Amino acid sequence: MLAINNLSYFIGGRALYENASLHIKPKDKIGLIGQNGKGKSTLLKLINGELTIDGGEISRSKEVSLGFLNQDLLSYQSEDSIVDVAMMAFEEAVDAHKKIEAILKKLETEYSDELIEKLTKLQEKFERLEGYSMQAKAEEILEGIGFKTSDLNRPLKEFSGGWRMRVMLAKLLLEKPSLLMLDEPTNHLDLPSIEWIENYLRTYEGAVIVVSHDRHFLNNTINKIVEVSNAQLTMYEGNYDFYLQEKEMRSEIQKNAFENQQQKIKQTEQFIDRFRAKATKARQVQSRVKALEKMDVIEDVVDENAVVNFKFEFKQKSGRHVIRLENVSKSYGDLEILRSTTANIERGDKIALIGANGKGKSTLLRIIAGTEKIEGKREQGHNVQMGFYAQHQLESLNINNEILDELKQAGSNKSDLELRQILGCFLFGGDDVFKKIKVLSGGEKSRVALARTLIDESNFLLLDEPTNHLDFQSENILIQALQQYTGTFITVSHNRHFIKQTANKIWYIENKQIKEYPGTYDEYLYWQSLQEDKKEEPKPEKIEKKEKPKTERRDKNEDQLKQYQKELNKLENDIEKEEVLISELEAKMAKPDVYGNPDELLKVNTSYQNSKDKLEQLTKEWESLMEMIDELS
The missing domain is CATH 3.40.50.300 (P-loop containing nucleotide triphosphate hydrolases)
Incomplete structure (x- = not known):
């Protein structure tokens, strides 16, 4: 779909990219991550053709269309309503609609078979382009990302930069490009809108590249991570949580390889220094000198997980x-x-x-x-x-x-x-x-x-x-x-x-x-889910007589306790299953045929970490439920 081969791009004397490569396939959902200033936004601009590469090649097939949401769109303004701006995504259909309107107006004073024929063809084209549903689609997406129905006909210029960015995002989603590139899309969205975009991107038919520092957003939307580091692009097949686990494992392997190579270099240099003056060892010395010159040096691992040890001091504590x-x-x-x-x-x-x-x-x-x-x-x-x-x-x-x-x-x-x-x-x-x-x-x-x-x-x-x-x-x-x-x-x-x-x-x-x-x-989300479940429960028939309110409340509490107890039993069964699975995986990792096989070890370790995370979540849910049961008991 799109191939980046041996890409090089320099700013001054600094290489943002040097011989970097990346292949993007249809339906790839890629999270592009890395420290600020490493070139993530620059890469999107290079793909979009806004910047010129210094070396290598970026190629894509002719049928691939690009859509790019970047922070520069914050300054875009228009007198048009936000629904009209979003509908600019349907350029052909909008153009056909304008021509239809012009012909209809002309027909009020001038009737001819030629105009009727033009009108018929335009209406057929408009229908083929799904023009009759484009406004409904635009309104659905605009409301999904947070606009009120009453806002839709307000001019774009009345909105702040963050809200204008949302309109441009809506337009982009309506265009449905085969490669959608989003630069920090969640910066100007609230939680409900972020969740809406997550659901939309999960089922998006094209490929997606997202620059984001929201790890939950990445976990919920992407299936690959590409890390920008040391002027290279490194692919990880999985979401952000998988990337963290995989990177830790790769870093450990790289660290061991670095230390082994450094030991070998030290030993080789010692041999050269010791026998340089001996004619009988000249050939061996020369051989080792050449070996050092040809050696591909392994880089040491840079620890990017900075630990803060900052002691806060107050002149005085506040009151209670x-x-x-x-x-x-x-x-x-x-x-x-x-x-x-x-x-x-x-x-x-x-x-x-x-x-x-x-x-x-x-x-x-x-x-x-x-x-x-x-x-x-x-x-x-x-x-x-x-x-x-x-x-x-x-x-x-x-x-x-x-x-x-x-x-x-x-x-x-x-x-x-x-x-x-x-x-x-x-x-x-x-x-x-x-x-x-x-x-x-x-x-x-x-x-x-x-x-x-x-x-x-x-x-x-x-x-x-x-x-x-x-x-x-x-x-x-x-x-x-x-x-x-x-x-x-x-x-x-x-x-x-x-x-x-x-x-x-x-x-x-x-x-x-x-x-x-x-x-x-986490506790709030669990409590909220229980409130939603209560809302969905069928309401009991209305009771005319209110003779025993205390008994009714007690019965309601007993019903609620039964429901909580049922949920608690299920959680305890799930916790037991997870504990058994974790024990099995720990035993499996201790086997020589597993820990001696990096691929198998990675697979088992991933399952182990997933099970531990699941167990931790189940335990939190169990504790919250127990507190609720105690309150009703």
């Missing part, structure tokens, strides 16, 4: 009550966001505020920050020192500052040595701390802004989409930093992995009220 909202209401004209709602943030809370865009998450964050006018009461606790991180923090960085100077100006009064140690935690080591902000990539700027936010000794953080534009390594640093953070924070995020790793409470807005689930994201 950090923020209290009491009977808070907020409206913008006729648009009501919150209505007489109450919520509390306590010291040590790690809150993820989730839900669809347009529900008021950013407004609520500003209310908590005290920058939004409200009806009702907002009360800030004793000794609360607030820090705020959002994507606009990047714009507040002084581009002419060096990284170290930028942190000095954060006002923490830390010494240069202390600041350099902190920057080391955020992957700025050695002379990197003297780089100017203006030469940094988006991900590097995010890390500087995060470091600056986290060192100002705030004991309460507000984080607005903190993982946007972060690569996996930077995201991992942020997660570790927040796991070690002993203060309180609330974050708005659509990144499910980030939420799972950091939050101990879930907030969402429903019916103009702030709702709280007092647990992790």
